Amino acid sequence: MNPQSTFWSLSTDQVLQQMHSTTAGLSRQDAKQRLSEFGANSLKQKHKSSAWMLLLNQFKSPIILILIFAAVLSIFLKDAADAIIILTIVLISGLLGFWQEQGASNAVEKLLALVQVKATVLRDGQSQEIPNEEVVRGDIVLLSAGKNIPGDCLVLESKDLSVDEAALTGETYPVDKLSGVLPAETGLSQRTNSLYLGTNVISGTAKAVVVHTGKETEFGKVSERLKLRPSETEFERGLSKFGYFLMEVTLILVVLIFVANVYLHRPVLESFLFSLALAVGLTPQLLPAIVSVNLARGAKKMAKKQVIVKRLPAIENFGSMNVFCTDKTGTLTEGEVKIHSAVDVEGKESDHVLLYAYLNAASESGYVNPIDAAIREYKTFDISAYQKLDEVPYDFNRKRLSILFKQESTHLIITKGALKNILDVCSTVETGEGKAIAIADQRQKLHQQADDLGSKGFRALGVAYRDFNQDSFSKDDETNMTFLGYLALFDPPKAGIADTLKELQLLGITPKMITGDSKAVAMSIIQQVGLPEPKALTGSELEKLSDEALMHQVQDTNVFAEVEPNQKERIIIALKKAGNVVGYLGDGINDASALHAADVGISVESAVDVAKEAADIVLMAKDLNVLIEGVKEGRVTFANTLKYVFMATSANFGNMFSMAGISLFLPFLPLLPSQILLTNLLTDFPELTIATDRVDKELVNKPRRMDIKFIRNFMIVFGLLSSVFDYLTFGALLLLLHAQPKQFRTGWFLESVISASLVVLVVRTRQSIFNTKPGKYLLMATLATIGVTIIIPWTPLATLLGFQPLPLNYVLVLGAIVLFYVTAAENVKRVFYSHVKF
DSSP states (O other): OOOOTTGGGSOHHHHHHHTTOOTTOBOHHHHHHHHHHHOOSOSSOOOTTHHHHHHHHTTOSHHHHHHHHHHHHHHHHSOHHHHHHHHHHHHHHHHHHHHHHHHHHHHHHHHHGGGOOEEEEEETTEEEEEEGGGOOTTOEEEEOTTOBOOSEEEEEEEEEEEEEOHHHHOOSSOEEEOOOOOOTTOOGGGOTTEEOTTOEEEEEEEEEEEEEOGGGSHHHHHHHHHTOOOOOOHHHHHHHHHHHHHHHHHHHHHHHHHHHHHHTTOOHHHHHHHHHHHHHHHSOTTHHHHHHHHHHHHHHHHHHTTEEESSTTHHHHHHHOOEEEEOSTTTTBOSOOEEEEEEETTSOBOHHHHHHHHHHHHHOOSSOOHHHHHHHHHOOOOOTTOEEEEEEOOOTTTOEEEEEEEETTEEEEEEEEEHHHHHTTEEEEEOTTSOEEESGGGHHHHHHHHHHHHHTTOEEEEEEEEEEOSSOOOGGGOOSEEEEEEEEEEOOBOTTHHHHHHHHHHTTOEEEEEOSSOHHHHHHHHHHTTOSSOOEEEHHHHHTSOHHHHHHHTTTOOEEESOOHHHHHHHHHHHHHTTOOEEEEOOSGGGHHHHHHSSEEEEETTSOHHHHHHOSEEESSOOHHHHHHHHHHHHHHHHHHHHHHHHIIIIIHHHHHHHHHHTTTSSSOSSOHHHHHHHHHHHHHHHTTGGGOOOOGGGTSSOOOOOHHHHHHHHHHHHHHHHHHHHHHHHIIIIISOOOHHHHHHHHHHHHHHHHHHHHHHHTOSSOTTTSOOOHHHHHHHHHHHHHHHHGGGSTHHHHHTOOOOOHHHHHHHHHHHHHHHHHHHHHHHHHHHHSOO
16 A cells, blocks of 8 residues: 555556545544554554663663673672672662652653644544554544645645645645645645645644655654754753763763872773773763653643643743743733724714624634634624635634625625735725725725724724625626725633732742734733733834844833734744843744744644644643743752752762772772662762752742753862762771771761762752751652662671771761761851842
């Protein structure tokens, strides 16, 4: 069942025959079999071995691989016991990371299933919605405005179908599509009878047969070649820089320590294993797992608050967002458009205007919208005398909907839409007395009437008509029309929206409205919802500004009115260039490019497919209170992720750095390789519970961004503090207690793990450890780690690991050093945060 690669050159009957399909669609059983045979309609193939791959990824670090190789080598060359201990600890550490990441991955898959984009297909002759991933070759898909194309298709029938192919061909303007047969050599952008995955319907309707799915589609071939991936968030870039910085420090240190130990005539293999174990201790191995777990836990908590995260790294941007752009409908207003009145050009209420608007709204079959529903509900008319002959659906370029009617022997085109776009196609105006006069002298008066309605908070649509003498028409026939009057619409502000906007501002987020409505309507709404001193910029004014001038104006402008769809993206980019982290909420066909351009694209569950697909985050309810809860959760997640970075750069880093230094002056290794790895494993254990920790209120109250300079300063201050107490421990063990090698290693192991575990409780908060309680699981994991560490030297494992029980005076001295260290860390923290802002 291999279709021709040039399906656009075949007739619809030939393609249906080759696909073993019919215009009534596939049977459910046949579709199920094809899905099983050819796989999911996805560019990302799901492998059954993904869990194994995730497990293997825990050991892909070059340092870990070299360590495993060296340990295996030592089995054959030296003592096998040490090597087995090293391999066991590495395995346990890897399994911990795998367990965390696998749980995170499963949680995210369940969340993504809640916001699947669906296609409408014919199965057993009946239309039904199925996830795009379940569309198979031979499926008959039904398309309408806002729908994504679920595969490469041949058009069977269409009505005024217009498709945005910019993602595939780069074509700026929508392309008209219709059924037919084209030459085999026709180029991709000229195939007017074909539809492609990755594109979406702008207007019109169609029925099409799916020929290619997944990686066999044109979009699939491109993505395979380019291996496209989303651009990194600021947080991801920051973590990468941090990782590279630590890696550079680690490599330099490891090489120096190895060379120095060999120079001091220590065994080469033992020195090599010691250097590699130090590298493992210095490297934040668990960082990927910690980040995944934090983000996944954050996503699960956000889902409980009706915020679904589609792309996990976007959580950080969500929390860092300081500018939020949205349309007014459904967010600032109730989202239920209602008709206030229908008036003629004299400003008098008119049933004649309302009848023509009703005819247009009741007969449309293209883009479903709330305005038409509101017109139909406001008042009903008997329109049985009117026969619908043809329709040119609404699209976002024309901003009009036109329908051709026949009444007895008369043919009539009735058009309704945005006032400016209606007036553009009118040459006459119908007066209150029913006379048609030239529009030229009336334009200023007509616009003034619309502004008067706008200042009262009403949105004005135009209604026009023309006599016609044919049974079909096209958008080119929308000329020489007669302007009939206005529809005054209103959408009241949401109850409590003023308080919600104030809360957004208290969270450090500046709300901005981007709307296609008139400036008068926008300003009326913005004043009603309580935004102070609104400053507006219209689409026509924006058009005259250079990119640089716009970048300076967007900061102070909070209302963008009369905006064209393609200007939304320009506004978002200007805000980003001005140094903001920008969120954009959109749910319409024309919002996709702005959603892509924003740092965090936000849509709603009820949005059209193309908007939901483009979004990073989907709100299950179009409610800013839901958004606020999501922002707070995003900031909690970000704060907890940074805690691990702070912990990895304080005690852990300081301990390993100190050990590297002291190894140059001791006649023996301060810790054996297996002991270093055990230290690393135990100090990592409490940090696995970071995702459950409480977060200081001040970290949630305003947006924060990844700051490598701050992290570097933190590492220098707390790493040096840790090293000071490390060398104090070395001095006490060697000069005061005169420890033998085994005693030294046991004492250093106890002090190192316990101090690193306790300092976690210090650096997790800016406040005093007595004023803020750690999370239950973090506290339990810390106490458990300390308990296990204290017990190990008194267990049978001690001999195997190279430890021994310590006399009481050792325990008391080490306990005093640990207590002194925690007290000093608490005081240094207070001074540090009073001088360094983050």
